[in-house]
Amino acid sequence: MNVIEINGLTKHYGKARGIEDVTFSVKEGEIFGFIGPNGAGKSTTIRTLLSLIYPTGGSATILGMDMIKDAPEIKKQVGYLPSEVFYYDNMKVIDLLNYSASFYKKDCSSRIKELAERLDLDLNKKIEDLSFGNKKKVGIVQGLLHSPKLIILDEPTSGLDPLMQQTFFDLLKEENEKGVTILFSSHILSEVQKLCDRVAIIKDGKIVKVEKISTLRENNYKKFHIETKTPADQEMFNFEGIKDLEMEGNSIRFLFKGDLNPIMGRIAELDIGNVWIEEPDLEEIFMHYYEKEDQGREHV
Amino acid sequence: MNIFLQELKAYRKSLTIWIIGVLVMVFSGMSKYAGMEGAGQSLNELMNNMPGVLKAMLGIQSLDVSSPLGFYGVLFTYLVIMLTVHAVMIGSTILSKEERDKTAEFLMTKPVTRPFIITSKLFAAAVQVTILTIVSFVSSLAAVYYFAGEGEFFREILIFSLGLWMLQVLFLTIGSGIAAMKKNPKKAPALSAAILLFTFFISIMADMTENLQPLKYITPFQYVTADMVINGNGIDGIYIFLTCILVSVFIWVTYDRYRKRDLYV
Structure with a gap:
């Protein structure tokens, strides 16, 4: 009801x-x-x-x-x-x-x-x-x-x-x-x-x-932060679902949306020092919806 | 009942001050009569030599101020001004204060209808107005008998007081009607007071000039006049009828506008 x-x-x-x-x-x-x-x-x-x-x-x-x-x-x-x-x-x-x-x-x-x-x-x-x-x-x-x-x-x-x-x-x-x-x-x-x-x-x-709230999170990008022991090749991250890729020395940051298995496989090929995978907070989700809405209007 | 009692509590202090004001006005006013008593004819001559405008403004007109009732009649004009100001202000603020003080969100989200809130508040205002009329009636009787020494004044003072109550109720509903109509709660008391002053000004105009006599019907200050009461004519039926009509209209406006409008929150 x-x-x-x-x-x-x-x-x-x-x-x-x-x-x-x-x-x-x-x-x-x-x-x-x-x-x-x-x-x-x-x-x-x-x-x-x-x-x-x-x-x-x-x-x-x-x-x-x-x-x-x-x-x-x-x-x-x-x-x-x-x-x-x-x-x-x-x-x-x-x-x-x-x-x-x-x-x-x-x-x-x-x-x-x-x-x-x-x-x-x-x-x-x-x-x-x-x-x-x-x-x-x-x-x-x-x-x-x-x-x-x-x-x-x-x-x-x-x-x-x-x-x-x-x-x-x-x-x-x-x-x-x-x-x-x-x-x-x-x-x-x-x-x-x-x-x-x-x-x-x-x-x-x-x-x-x-x-x-849970769907909002599921449908959104996850934040990846990887520290490698040796510098990684940028080509490895030419991957569907990756956004905002930033590579600085041994630090790699990107947002990812999609099936986690292939990306985890790709990460496993790296010489990993540390890995952080974070849920975006609602603030980021919220801004994402706002941006989407604004873009939609611009296209109209 | 809870809103009614709450309103009476909220206005306790202000009502006490108004009661003291009425008592001071009546007793200090009538005490002047004791000083003037005996001046008799010479006092009336002095009054007759006054310009009509001044007489109209002072509310003296054709009154025999050397008599206790004539003198009280002048005082009555001031009592009317004082208590109609109270009535119009309480009528407008008792409704608008919830929005002015931003307590409307508290009260209006309780399980009561807006008409119930209006009824409770108007009753609370009417009770206070009536208390002031009774205080004015009893103190006037006491003061007139005390300072006049001898004579029979009960009937006239009762009619004065009934007329006063009639005008107070009228201005109370004018105030509540304006509060219900005005979206900005801060403007309601100011506009109510302005209307009261305007009608009082019209009343003076009507007293000054014969040609402006028809204005008597549009200013409540002409509905109850001291010379009519003292001459034994009481209050003209047409004015009682007009007051009933106006009170009904303003009550209807209060309920109708307040029920339908967005609250200023």
């Missing part, structure tokens, strides 16, 4: 572009990454899904319900953490969280306590006295306190120190193990890589690719 189903969602701000024909779906129990640079349309998509703004075209369902018509019913099951957190400055943290809980008509007090302890959040402080990172923690607690079925996170880690990010990721993984679906929007690719099963790449308001 798809928890989120987006079909041709379009949003224009007057003449300015917001998003254009965004289509993807998020399956139940999935951690779905939504990546793209700042201004690509991630927040616009999320805000449209949450009926904070209304679409110019297209439609979407969340948990099988229409995102506009059934918005209040949907929001009972959704926890949301925006990229920038703003709360009522004159309130204490505990009062804000109780206020947030009052919308769900269930007792969330033990969950609030548990989450606050995990995140090391002082419940008796006033919101206005909190640092940005601590406000973000308040945001995490208010997003999770009602045990939602779907968690929507828009650039959630900004302001959190690395230790707290890890705690936050652990929390998300625990929720996911309970069956909670997560839509994780970010421009920090390494965190998407760590957490997500599938990813949608968005650029200039349009979805460039929706793919499994």
Whole structure:
């Protein structure tokens, strides 16, 4: 079952572009990454899904319900953490969280306590006295306190120190193990890589690719770095699938895509000192898709 | 109920300051009457010699300021200005502050409809406006009886207060209507205040010139006038009708525009 189903969602701000024909779906129990640079349309998509703004075209369902018509019913099951957190400055943290809980008509007090302890959040402080990172923690607690079925996170880690990010990721993984679906929007690719099963790449308001993280990696170049004891002949690497070959003294670097067996055989013929074969990180994959998209447009 | 209570809590301090303001205005204003009492006819002569423009601006018009109710009638003009400013500001900010302070993303992602949020907020604003009317009514009664010594003023002050409440509710809905229409939340209170000042200016114009009397219908400041109340004529039915129509229109605009528009997030 798809928890989120987006079909041709379009949003224009007057003449300015917001998003254009965004289509993807998020399956139940999935951690779905939504990546793209700042201004690509991630927040616009999320805000449209949450009926904070209304679409110019297209439609979407969340948990099988229409995102506009059934918005209040949907929001009972959704926890949301925006990229920038703003709360009522004159309130204490505990009062804000109780206020947030009052919308769900269930007792969330033990969950609030548990989450606050995990995140090391002082419940008796006033919101206005909190640092940005601590406000973000308040945001995490208010997003999770009602045990939602779907968690929507828009650039959630900004302001959190690395230790707290890890705690936050652990929390998300625990929720996911309970069956909670997560839509994780970010421009920090390494965190998407760590957490997500599938990813949608968005650029200039349009979805460039929706793919499994593992497939993205499989379909991509591997980075080879070989150190030889004696200089190698460049002709040996005149080989299909090799790209960006660099030979400097006894060091050989190249990118390779294709069947690994022949290339490994060729490498075995060398007098090898050391070999590194690395997966490209998502950043490189991401840039690869961007380049491909741009080249495609140039050809058109 | 939670949004309603939260709004009342959020406005606690500001409401207390407004209550103190009303009490100071009523008691300090009426205490001047004690000083002027006895000046009687000479005071009225002084007022009659004043230029019409000045009289209109001060809200004196044809009032007998040597009588307790006449004097209160002048004070009432200032109470109306003060409390309609409060009403229009609370009407516009109670909705727009969520977008201004960027808390809209928190509130609007909760499982409630936008009409529910509007209703809760308008009720919270209406309660505060009504508390100020009651404070004004009770303090006016106490002050007029205290400084006037003897006389029967209950009915007139009650009508003054009902008229005041009517204008407060009208300006509250004008404020909320503007907040619902304006995309930029920072512009709503400024525009609301500008409209209030503009209608007050029209009211002065209408008082100054006979030819401009039809303007009375487009400025709420002419709907409840001290001389009508003191002369025993109360509030003209046409103005009550007009207020009901305008309040209904502005409430409809508030719900309709706020429900349909993109939030400023």
